[in-house]
Amino acid sequence: GAVVSQHPSRVICKSGTSVKIECRSLDFQATTMFWYRQFPKKSLMLMATSNEGSKATYEQGVEKDKFLINHASLTLSTLTVTSAHPEDSSFYICSARDGGQSSYNEQFFGPGTRLTVL
Amino acid sequence: AQKITQTQPGMFVQEKEAVTLDCTYDTSDPSYGLFWYKQPSSGEMIFLIYQGSYDQQNATEGRYSLNFQKARKSANLVISASQLGDSAMYFCAMREVNDKIIFGKGTRLHILP
Numbered sequence: 001g002a003v004v005s006q007h008p009s010r011v012i013c014k015s016g017t018s019v020k021i022e023c024r025s026l027d028f029q030a031t032t033m034f035w036y037r038q039f040p041k042k043s044l045m046l047m048a049t050s051n052e053g054s055k056a057t058y059e060q061g062v063e064k065d066k067f068l069i070n071h072a073s074l075t076l077s078t079l080t081v082t083s084a085h086p087e088d089s090s091f092y093i094c095s096a097r098d099g100g101q102s103s104y105n106e107q108f109f110g111p112g113t114r115l116t117v118l
Numbered sequence: 119a120q121k122i123t124q125t126q127p128g129m130f131v132q133e134k135e136a137v138t139l140d141c142t143y144d145t146s147d148p149s150y151g152l153f154w155y156k157q158p159s160s161g162e163m164i165f166l167i168y169q170g171s172y173d174q175q176n177a178t179e180g181r182y183s184l185n186f187q188k189a190r191k192s193a194n195l196v197i198s199a200s201q202l203g204d205s206a207m208y209f210c211a212m213r214e215v216n217d218k219i220i221f222g223k224g225t226r227l228h229i230l231p
Contacts, residue, residue, distance in 0.1 A: 032217060037179075043209065044221045091161055097217060107219060108157075109163035 002028045004096045006110035013084055014118055021079045021113045023094030029074035030096035034107065035067075038091040050077045084117045091115075121145065122210055122222035130228045131200050138185070139195040139225050141210030147171075151213040152193040154184065157224070158206045166208075169193060205229045 003026040013019050023033055031052050036044040048058045048069050056069035066088075068080040077096075081088050091114050095107040123142045131137040143152065150171045156164040169177045169184045177184045185194040197204055210222040 034219070038161075043223045046218055046220070049218065080196075093163060094162075095163075095219070106165065106168065107213075108165075110159040114161070 001097075002026075002098055002108045004030075004094065004108045004110040006092075006094055006113050008113060009111060009115075010114045012116045012118065014082055015085055018070055018114060019081045020079075021092055021094075021115075023077045023079070023096065023110050025075045025096040025108070026094075028098045028108075030077075031074065032097040033071060033077040034095045035069060035077075035079050035094045036095070038093060038112075040091075044093060047079075048063065080117075081115065084115070086117045089115055089117045105118075121220045122212055124210055124222035124225050126225045127223070128226045128228070130230055132211075132230050133202060134199055136196060136198045137200050137227065139197075139208050139210070139227065141193045141195065141222060143191050143193060143210075143212050145191075145212065145214065146213050149215055150219075152184070152186070153213065154182070154193075154195045155209045155211060155220065155221075156206045157209060163209075167195065183227040200229050202229050202231060 007022045019033045032085045033050040038044045042091045048056045050071040052067045052071045052074050055079045058064050071077040093112040097107050100118045123145050136180040167177050167179045167182045167184050169186045176186050181198045183196045196221045207224045207226050209224045211219050213219045
């Protein structure tokens with residue numbers, strides 16, 4: 001299957017700082033990428049849908065100014081957690097949709113980024 | 119209202135036995151897709167199997183099969199001949215027409231030696 005990478009895999013930051021997480025599709029072009037958040041022992045919650053060249057669509061309850069999403073190219077989307085606080089500590093996972101010939105447009109998930117805010 | 123329901127928070131199964139993980143879904147869209155993902159302790163999401171709403175036959179992928187009962191809105195995952203490496207969290211998920219994937223709360227599967 002297609003490969004999606006995330007960087008960094010782990011990040012620890014101080015409260016009040018901003019953190020950028022990258023999501024890259026390595027061997028396909030992803031017109032759409034999705035960002036999820038997962039609390040410990042919980043399910044994945046969709047945060048936003050990122051479309052290349054346009055503004056992200058955020059799910060209800062997700063702060064746009066807090067979680068900035070940029071999808072500048074067909075292979076890269078970034079999530080920036082601005083002015084991070086301890087409650088932002090979580091596991092963030094991106095997925096990328098292969099807009100190619102996949103019969104069911106499967107989404108491929110990145111390995112995740114564990115954010116810890118001190 | 120929950121769109122994906124997984125009623126088994128945890129399961130313990132003896133190695134080599136078959137196991138069925140339950141999943142029911144709720145949608146009014148005629149076109150949708152159902153997925154099962156495995157999430158080991160490392161956190162990565164591993165795609166297991168897919169079933170389209172219009173697919174006539176139940177999906178199978180190696181030891182994984184999906185028992186799709188459309189009228190009951192049920193999409194149970196069956197793992198045959200379970201292995202120790204199958205111990206993980208399993209998520210049922212549904213893709214809607216807007217391509218969003220909604221996940222269930224998951225079932226933690228423990229395979230006992």
